[in-house]
Amino acid sequence: MKIKFWILVVSIALSTNALCQGSIFPNSPIKIIVPFPPGAGADISARYFGRQLGLVLGQPIIVENRPGALGAIAVNAVKSAPADGCTIFLGSNSPMTVNPVMVKNLSYDPLKDLKPISGLARNTNVVIVAGNSPLRTLAELIATTKSSKQTVSMGVAAAGYQIVLEWFASVASVKFNVIPYKGGTPVYNDVAGGILNGAIAELAGTSQLIKAGKLRALATFGEFRHPDFPDVPTVKESGYPSLVSYSWNAFYVRSETPDEVTAKLAEAMKKVLATDGAKKFVAQSGTELMPLGPAAMRSFQEDEYRRFLNIADIAGIKAQ
Numbered sequence: 670m671k672i673k674f675w676i677l678v679v680s681i682a683l684s685t686n687a688l689c690q691g692s693i694f695p696n697s698p699i700k701i702i703v704p705f706p707p708g709a710g711a712d713i714s715a716r717y718f719g720r721q722l723g724l725v726l727g728q729p730i731i732v733e734n735r736p737g738a739l740g741a742i743a744v745n746a747v748k749s750a751p752a753d754g755c756t757i758f759l760g761s762n763s764p765m766t767v768n769p770v771m772v773k774n775l776s777y778d779p780l781k782d783l784k785p786i787s788g789l790a791r792n793t794n795v796v797i798v799a800g801n802s803p804l805r806t807l808a809e810l811i812a813t814t815k816s817s818k819q820t821v822s823m824g825v826a827a828a829g830y831q832i833v834l835e836w837f838a839s840v841a842s843v844k845f846n847v848i849p850y851k852g853g854t855p856v857y858n859d860v861a862g863g864i865l866n867g868a869i870a871e872l873a874g875t876s877q878l879i880k881a882g883k884l885r886a887l888a889t890f891g892e893f894r895h896p897d898f899p900d901v902p903t904v905k906e907s908g909y910p911s912l913v914s915y916s917w918n919a920f921y922v923r924s925e926t927p928d929e930v931t932a933k934l935a936e937a938m939k940k941v942l943a944t945d946g947a948k949k950f951v952a953q954s955g956t957e958l959m960p961l962g963p964a965a966m967r968s969f970q971e972d973e974y975r976r977f978l979n980i981a982d983i984a985g986i987k988a989q
Contacts, residue, residue, distance in 0.1 A: 694754055694930050698729045701920075703759040704743035705827075706736045706852040710792060710874040710954070711918045715759040717950050718789050718920070718941060725937040736851060739828055740764030744777045752925035754934055758783060761918045763829035766973040770981050771828050773988045783921040785970065786931060787938035788961035790951050791917040793891035794833055796904070797875055798867040799860055800882040807888040807907045810867065811841050820846040824856040824868035832977060832986065833890065833914045834869045839984035840909055860884060871916050872898075873955040890914040897955050917959055919966055935963050 701719045705711045716732050723730035735743035744764060750756035765779045777783075798804050804813060814821045823845040825831040831847060838845050848865060850856045853874045859865045861883045872895060878884040879898070888904045889895055892913050904912040920938065922931060941947055942960040951958050961969055980986075 694933060695726055695728045697755060698731055699723065699726070699755050699757060700731045700733055700750075701757045701759055702743045702746050703732060703734050704736060704740035704761075704764055705734065705759075706854075707734050709826075709853050710871050710916070710956075711759055711761050713954065714789055714918050714956075718938070718947075719757075721941040721944070721946065722920075722934075722937055725940055726933075738776075739768055739772060741768075741776050744779075744782070747921075747923060748777060748782055750923070752923040752927075754922055754926050754930035756922070757786070757934075758921040759918055760785075760921045761827075761829065762916055762973060763827040765919075765921075765970055767828040767832050767977055769974065770977045771832060771986065771988055780971070780974070782924055784924045784926065784931065785961075785963050785966035786920040786922060786934045787942070787963070788917065788919045788959035788966045788969065789942075790954075790956040791915040791959045792871045792873045792954075792956040793889045793895060794830065794869055794914050794916060795872040795875060795889045795901075796837075796867060796887040797857075797860055797870055797879070797884045798887060799863055800878075800885050802867075802885060804867075804887065805885070807902070807904065810887055811843055814843040814845065820844065821866045822846040822848055824848045824850055824859060824865045824870075826850050826853040826856050826868075826870065829916055830869045832980060832984075833912075835984045835986050836914075836980045837869070837904070837909070837912055840912060857884065876955045895955070919959070919961070919970075931963060 701715050703712050703715045719730040719732055735746050740763060747756055747758040769775055769779060804810050823834055825834055834847060853870060856868050856870060857875055857878055860868050872889055875884055879886050886898060886901045888902050888907050890904050890913055894903055942958055
C-alpha cells in the first residue's frame with residue numbers, strides 16, 4: 670500500500686512538472702521576470718509583448734519585477750526556476766552584454782545560462798539636461814565640463830547607460846561625476862529638478878518630459894535623427910561619428926529549456942511582432958521593432974558583447 674502511495678505521489682509530481690513541457694506546452698500561466706522597476710521602458714515593453722504572447726499561446730502572463738544588483742537578482746530567479754519555458758526573462762543590453770564587461774565575479778553568464786527567444790524592440794539613447802538649463806547643445810555641455818571648476822554630475826539608470834557615458838566622456842576628453850541610480854524615473858526627476866546636471870537615458874522613457882519642456886534633449890545616439898524629434902541632432906553628426914548606441918530588450922529562457930519549447934515560443938513571438946498592434950505600440954513609444962529570432966538574436970548579442978569589450982578598452986573602463 671505504501672509503495673502504491675509513493676508511486677502516485679511521484680506520478681503527480683512528474684505530471685505537474687511536465688505541464689509546460691513537450692507537446693502540451695504551455696498548460697499553465699507564464700511568468701516574465703523583469704530586472705527593472707515598474708514603469709521603466711523595458712517593463713512597459715515586457716507587459717505589452719507578454720500580453721500579446723499570452724493571447725497567441727492561450728495562457729495568462731504574469732509580470733514580476735525583480736530590480737536590483739544590476740539585474741542579477743532577476744537573472745538568478747530565472748536560473749532557479751524550472752527550465753520548462755514557463756519562466757521568461759526580459760533581457761536588455763545592460764544585464765546581457767554590459768554587465769559581463771563591467772562587473773567582476775558576475776553571478777551568471779548571460780551567454781551560457783540563458784538563450785534567446787526573440788528580440789523585441791530597440792530605443793536610441795539620449796543626452797538630457799533640465800528644461801530650464803542654459804545648455805542647449807552637446808558642444809556647450811562639453812565646453813562647460815572642461816571649463817567648470819566643479820565636476821558636472823551625470824546620472825545613469827543602468828550599466829548600459831554608464832558605459833555609453835564613459836565612452837562619450839573618453840572620446841570627448843571630458844570627465845563627469847557619474848551617479849548611478851536603480852531606475853530611470855528618479856534620474857529624470859533629478860535632472861528636471863536640477864539635482865543632476867544631466868544624464869544619458871532612453872529616449873522613449875524621456876520623450877513625454879522632453880515634449881512637456883521639463884527636460885531638454887541635446888543629442889541622440891541613434892544612427893539617424895529620431896522622427897519624433899527631427900530638430901535634435903545625433904551625437905554622430907555633432908562631431909563624434911563612432912558614438913552610436915541603442916538600448917534594446919528581448920525575451921530569454923533558461924538555456925536548458927527544450928528546443929521544441931523554445932521553438933514554440935519563438936514562433937508565437939514571430940506572430941506577435943508581425944501584427945499591426947506591435948507596429949503601433951513601438952511607434953507610440955518612440956522605439957522600433959527588433960524582430961530577431963533565436964539564432965539572429967544570439968548573434969546580435971555576441972556582437973554587442975564584443976563591441977562593449979572594445980568600448981571598455983577604448984575608454985579605459987575596468988571591471989569592478
